[in-house]
Amino acid sequence: QVQLQESGPGLVKPSQTLSLTCTVSGGSISSDPYYWSWIRQHPGKGLEWIGYIYYSGNTFYNPSLQSRISISLDTSKNQFSLKLKSVTAADTAVYYCARDFQEGAAAGTFDSWGQGTLVTVSS
Amino acid sequence: DIQMTQSPSSLSASVGDRVTITCRASQTISNSLNWYQQKPGQAPKLLIYDTSSLYSGVPSRFSGSGSGTDFTLTIDSLQPEDFAIYFCQQSYNTPRITFGQGTRLEIK
Numbered sequence: 001q002v003q004l005q006e007s008g009p010g011l012v013k014p015s016q017t018l019s020l021t022c023t024v025s026g027g028s029i030s031s032d033p034y035y036w037s038w039i040r041q042h043p044g045k046g047l048e049w050i051g052y053i054y055y056s057g058n059t060f061y062n063p064s065l066q067s068r069i070s071i072s073l074d075t076s077k078n079q080f081s082l083k084l085k086s087v088t089a090a091d092t093a094v095y096y097c098a099r100d101f102q103e104g105a106a107a108g109t110f111d112s113w114g115q116g117t118l119v120t121v122s123s
Numbered sequence: 124d125i126q127m128t129q130s131p132s133s134l135s136a137s138v139g140d141r142v143t144i145t146c147r148a149s150q151t152i153s154n155s156l157n158w159y160q161q162k163p164g165q166a167p168k169l170l171i172y173d174t175s176s177l178y179s180g181v182p183s184r185f186s187g188s189g190s191g192t193d194f195t196l197t198i199d200s201l202q203p204e205d206f207a208i209y210f211c212q213q214s215y216n217t218p219r220i221t222f223g224q225g226t227r228l229e230i231k
Contacts, residue, residue: 047167047210047222060218096166101178108214109157111178113166 002027004097004114012091012121018084022097022114023077029055030075035100037110038071038082040093048093052106053080060106087121094118125149125216129209129223135231136201144196144226146189146211155215156194158187161225162207170209171196198228206230 008020022036029036037052051061053071061069070083084091094116101111126149136142146156154174159167169178171187174194184199198205211223 046224047212049218049220049222052218063219098166101169101172106217107172108155108212108217108220109169109172110159110167111169113168116166 002099002112004099004112006095006097006114006117008095008117008119010118010120012087012119013123014088014121015086018082018087018091018119018121020082020095020097020117020119021074021079022081023079024099025078027099029073029078029080031055033104035106036071036073036080037098037100039096039098039110041096041116042090042093049108050082050084050095052100054106089121092119092121124219125152125213125221127211127213127221127223129211129226131226132224133227133229135229137231138201138203140201142198142201142228144209144211144228146194146196146223148192148194148213148215151191152213152215154190155213156187156189157212157214158185158196159210159212160205160207161210167210172214201228203230 003025005023012018035052038050053059068085096116097114098110099112128147130145156174158171161167175187186197208225210225
């Protein structure tokens with residue numbers, strides 16, 4: 001069974017770049033045809049899909065964040081990463097990585113999640 | 124983007140009760156509606172996908188129905204472990220995926 005684990009700084013200063021990594025175990029991000037997503041949850045609020053990357057490297061981003069984000073694969077480490085630039089306090093959230101449950105399709109249905117990591121934007 | 128509105132925002136119930144949570148989409152989404160359960164400090168867990176398909180390992184007391192813009196999640200005979208927050212999510216307009224704001228199910 002695939003497992004995901006987020007890692008990265010818990011505190012980022014305003015205007016800087018937030019960088020997170022998701023390490024995948026029990027599956028290969030370079031050969032298993034799945035879409036890998038980042039999703040965030042503002043404190044006490046609902047969920048916001050950030051974007052995803054396919055095992056081929058193709059990416060799709062939330063239009064509301066598109067100008068500030070990039071998602072990439074590191075196949076040598078079986079990881080995928082999120083970079084969100086020019087952060088503000090509004091980017092404070094728990095960030096989750098997740099996998100789409102349908103092989104080979106962007107079904108937009110997430111059956112495997114990391115535990116989440118809280119990122120606070122503050123000086 | 125498609126807006127997802129859940130009601131109620133919070134709900135109190137007792138063990139053994141039957142509860143229903145509603146989710147309404149701002150436009151038709153066919154049957155592309157998923158439900159998740161989230162407990163404090165945990166990631167959401169997929170319960171139901173495509174409106175009514177029960178995800179592997181999810182107890183049969185959970186069920187979903189609806190189509191178009193109106194959907195429901197029903198939990199029969201509430202168990203202590205069911206008290207959590209429930210989110211709906213549309214997967215119709217992929218990749219513009221959107222979630223409801225959540226319904227908090229509390230013990231009465």
